[in-house]
Amino acid sequence: MNRKTFLSQLEQALAGMPAEEIGEILADYQEYFHDALEAGRAEDEVVAALGSPQKLAKELKAQARYRQWENHRSIGNLMRVVAAVAGLGVLNFFLALPFMLYLLCLSIGYMVSGSLLIAGVVVVAAWGGNTLFGWPELEPSLSPKGGDFELQVRPAGELVHGVTLRQGRVVLNLDPDESASLRTRAGDPVAVSYDDGELRVDASAPAARRLIQQEGEHAVSVERAELKSLVLVSGDGDRMELVQGGDGESLRWRMISAEAATSMGEASKPTNLVLRDGDSSLVIRDNRLSLNDGDGHFEIDGIPGLSLRSSAAVSGFILLVIGALGLMFCLWLTRLTWRGLVNYVRYQMDLVAGKGVGGNVV
Known part of the structure; x- marks a missing residue:
């Protein structure tokens, strides 16, 4: 190969570079x-x-990419240098494959940590909004959509409270020594009690x-559309609060045990809440939620000793901490990876620089 052929092939191999740089080379x-x-x-x-001349062109392109990165250090320019160095055959396949797997794992780490952080922000924001403004609702919400359901609360397996939605009316069944306060859209609440085998309505x-309306010996009912709230108190002091939602389609309930209301830090009385709608049922006991639709069954465990609102706050802060720590760890690994990649590229470019015009003189 003579000089003319060498320079012609070199010019062709340098295609893609700026014309001024090709002319100088x-x-x-x-x-x-x-x-x-x-x-x-x-x-x-x-x-x-x-x-x-083809191999020489690859080395010259790598040097040009490296100078470009030196003038403007960015991830994109560094990746172009890495690609140019890889084109020289310096990066062995068995070295590049683990590095690509490492970058994949690092990307997954960013996505998981970011998702946990976002989930924590959403949960904490929901808890804060509920605490300050009462929205969004963190208490269970029942939406029968025109159907019938039965709501029962059973300490120690014995029926204490019973509320049934039947044909558009809320039916309240009282046991001995129980009392209730029903607030309707007409205004003042109506007190109902069942003492000494006699039902009394204020x-x-x-x-x-x-x-x-009285329903039998120890039950009363009210049109659901007329009911605003219902508070049922057992003889032991346990309370169940049932509140009509503003949308007119949901009923929100809350349980307050006597022990939880009168003592600080003591465990509340074990209580079952059962919601039935045909073959489907929902049972809550000791922060464990069980769902059964007649065909399948599964359970969800909550945080022991905490209400739904408190569980949301704790869970949200835990997600925030885990997500933030995960992101910090990923950023630390990214910083180490950046430094290692920069040092490796500089080392390879020093090797390539020794093969320039002056370095090829034998």
Whole structure:
């Protein structure tokens, strides 16, 4: 191969680089040939010393990419240098494959940590909004959508409270020593109690009293559309609160045990809450939620000793901490990876720089 053929192939291999840079490179090698010939070296000897023009073009492109990265250090420019170095065959496949797997794992770590952090922010924001403004609702919500359901609360397996939605009416069944307060849209609440085998209904609010109907010996009912709230108190002091949602389609309930209301830090009385709708049922006991639709069954365990609102707050802060720590760890690994990659690229470019025009003189 003579000088003309070498320079022609070199120009073709340098395609993609700026025309000015290609012109400067060709001028340098033209001058190198001229100086070598004046020194008495044969043209074919100079060509052989320079090696393949295609390989030389790859080295020159890698050097150009490296200078570009030196002038403007960015991830994109560094990746272009890495790609150029890889084109030289320096990066062995068995070295590149583990590195790509490592980058994949690091990306997954970013996605998981970011998802946990976002989930924590959402949960904490929901808890804060509920605490400050009462929205969104964190208490269980029942939406029968026109169907019938039965709501029961059973300490120690014995029925204490019973509320049934039947044909558009809320039916309240009282056991001995129980009392209830029903607030209707007519205004003042109506007190209902069942003592000594006798059902008593307060008649001090006539407009509200007319909305209450007696159902048997120890039960009363009210049109669901007329009911605003219901508070049922057992003889042991346990309370169940049932509140009509503002949308007119949901009923929210809350349980307050006597022990939890009167003592600090003591465990509340074990209580079952059962919601039935045909073959489907929902049971809550000791922060364990069980769902059964007649065909399948599964359970969800809550945080022992905490309400739904407190469980949401604790879970949200835990997700925030785990997500933040995960992101910090990923950032630390990214910083180490960046430094290691930069040092490796500099080392390879130092090797390539030794093979330039001056380095090829034998």
